[in-house]
Amino acid sequence: MSGTPPPAGGFVRRIGLFQATAINMSQMCGIGPFVTIPLMVAAFGGPQAVIGFVAGAILALADGLIWAELGASLPGSGGSYVYLRQAFQYRTGRLMPFLFVWTAMLFIPLAMSTGVVGFVQYLGYLAPDLGKTAGDLIGLGIIAFVVLLLWRGVENIARITVVMWVVMIASVALVTVAAATDFSPHLAFKYPSDAFELTSSHFWIGFAAGLTIGIYDYLGYNTAAYMGAEIKDPGRTLPRSIIHSVFGIMVIYLLLQIGTLGVIDWTRMLDPNDIASSSVASAVLEKAWGKGAADVVTVLILVTAFASVFTGLLGGSRVPYDAARDKVFFRSYAKLHPKHRFPMLGLLTMGVVTAVGFMIGRHTDLTTLIQLLTTVMVIVQALAQILAVTVLRKRQPGLRRPYRMWLYPLPSLIALVGWLTIYGYADKNSPGRHPIEWSLAWVALGCVAFVLWARFERVWPFGPREIREEFLDDYPGESSVETLPGG
Template sequence: MSGTPPPPSGGFVRRIGLFQATAINMSQMCGIGPFVTIPLMVAAFGGPQAVIGFLAGAVLALADGLIWAELGASLPGSGGSYVYLKQAFQYRTGRLMPFLFVWTAMLFIPLIMSTGVVGFVQYLGYLVPDMGQGVGDAIGLCVVALVVLLLWRGIDHIARITAAMWVVMIASVALVILAAATHFRPELAFAYPAEAFEFTSGTFWVGFAAGLTIGIYDYLGYNTTAYMGAEIKDPGRTLPRSIVLSILGIMAIYLLLQIGTLGVIDWHRMTDPHDIASTSVASAVMEETWGKGAASVVTVLILVTAFASVFTGLLGGSRVPYDAARDRVFFGPYAKLHPVHRFPLFGLATMGVVTAIGFLIGRHTDLATLIQLLTTVMVIVQALAQILAASTLRRRQPSLRRPYTMWLYPLPSIVALTGWLVIYGYADRNSPGRHPIEWSLAWLSLGCVAFLLWSRRERVWPFGSREVTEGLPDASAVSEEQAAAS
């Protein structure tokens, strides 16, 4: 009816360009994150020097993003890290690393999305202050269901929805920044405590590690389109650009938002659990500057922004198990695509269910601790393994087509490695009594046991021979497909 050619029968369709790819990344990055984590960051640092956490998070995100850019441009398949780890580690450990990645990703991706739903309900509480716990839980579950329903369609329709949500996201952030600028007070924004910059103090570095964890959580999403590599137009150029542009854009937004907020709201209010500034700081800024009516309007926009972040996160995350299942490294049903709209049925459904469960858990736990747990689970199998994968592929597959190569290699890998190790090493100290390191190791160990049981049934390494295949199976067809599309 619309004149759009029907989707091919074989797999995904490359329909996402640079603007839409950048919008998808930025919508995921700048969801509810900064609106709920500014108070957490202030509490971690003990003052307005919390801006250090956002700067440190930006440096780590950019260094790690350049790794994603090289891998994504070279291996633009659906599943992101799954594809990269499969190629890099197949020589010695067979399918172990991609299996473990999918094992952990099916948990940490939807749980990260659940924090967005928690934030959604948290800001909704500003508009409905008498909302009870049960009502809030029901609303959050309805939000998850609506996200899944909207994703149950073709990627071309989703791209248009995402672009519209991106505009709303920019509007909500811009209004808060503008309102803060009109009533900015430097004596508040730069009222540093006496011990704020005692770099020789152990307390500072504990706070720095907590702030770095919160900071990288706020930037997570710069890799969303890498999970959708099989649906990106001209991925060798579009993927690296979308990653770098989204990180730089969000960094500028976060700095303006953080400094502007601190210039309107006394940072002590953000650490008071009974003050609205600790739960809905953007709404507090708007109420302080332009009044209650403006605060309500912007709160609605923030709710749309939060919804958009969950939407784009599940959009990319649902693609993760597809390639794994198609390659017999995950359960077979996850390789099934919708017969008309060509999206992974079971990946989307499963992550929707886990997101709902994570939301209910997050509603009854501390958000900062939940962020710490999720980040720690992600570090070993994705972040650290992927740094090693980039170097391994350069050595093992020197002839692999690389439309983009990492700038200043190996410096970004070293910076990213250092940042992730700091986050992991300080995890237990920043979450006393919750043992995130132990939980991450336990989940990883359980994944290894599951892999042994699965590999024995499938008769693959270590119960069979290793299968080595270099590059994507359809890599040669990418350039031909782009030529035909243009």
């Protein structure tokens, strides 16, 4: 997260194109597709829900090209943290990277809480008599267990990640193959009469909801960019890994979505009392291959959900730690456990927020949880990065850009329209939940926290601005640091 190019004895550039693409795809395809297919069908009101996954892929690709240019030209460790710091340091000092960390401490654990909600949903297939309270307690217990495992330090993360990837691929493959063996085109392509009424406001509200769910399922296409200091030839590897992972996951999702709709009548997914609404993959396996096969795949999905929460909290807990170590966040988050050397406060904070998000998702609905995490993410990360590309082209024209966005600024405009559509329709798609207002309140609270922190640390606007143009020379070059008066 420090954002600096790898110094001697620091990070080693050992991750190639295949590994970077696998990292992205592993993060993209966790529990998401197994729990969102019914949500997508509900948003569109029929099997035309496939549109949502295609629209999500277009937005992910357009936004991914933004990540590609920024990651190729600023190949440090930290992703958005680095890009926002480099682009906006000239006028607002450390405000934007601080706000990114502040919002990440909300949207990262909220994303993890969706995995726990999905875990309990699929557990309900194996234990159909599982009550609401029992499900709540099991979910909270899973979160506590993950924190406990991470509290003792982790020695074999690479092996755990590989196991998660293998189980995830096995789960998706088995569901897709099972769907193909019992596929009915009549079910998959029988659309309601008003399915494509583009002049109807109902269609566009459903489209916005589907786009939100779609981009949630694609989140992770940028994971390798956070490891920029460890990527071999990042100018070529990062753009290609992003593009390959988006197209690869799009094919997987379309096969999974169309296959599921060809086995399960979409109206079953709208019935809250039908197992297809909460555990649609299990329903597919049961209909195609029987209850025994469905039980086995359900267990694999539970493992996938648990592993995604485990690795997500592992990485998420490092975000405030690295920022605090770089003196861009509260100092208390820079403390490590004296024995196991992990960030204690970051892990505890993320664990608590995950638990709160899980309870929100359980006692509202999963769609509301997805709306909350995407609206928080849109303001500081998505929209700010679109602006960052243009700002850096103007502020640092001499910056080495091994990859320049195709058809600039068209991808930026497509991403802008997509993110604004998600944000603008958020309240309509979560009536009474007010995700827009909550996201604005969280960012406003972050601004207050920044002012208090900046006052204590005596940085802009209460001290000088430190301009660090460390990527102007070929990496891994030396940083160029200039201290300017505040104000």
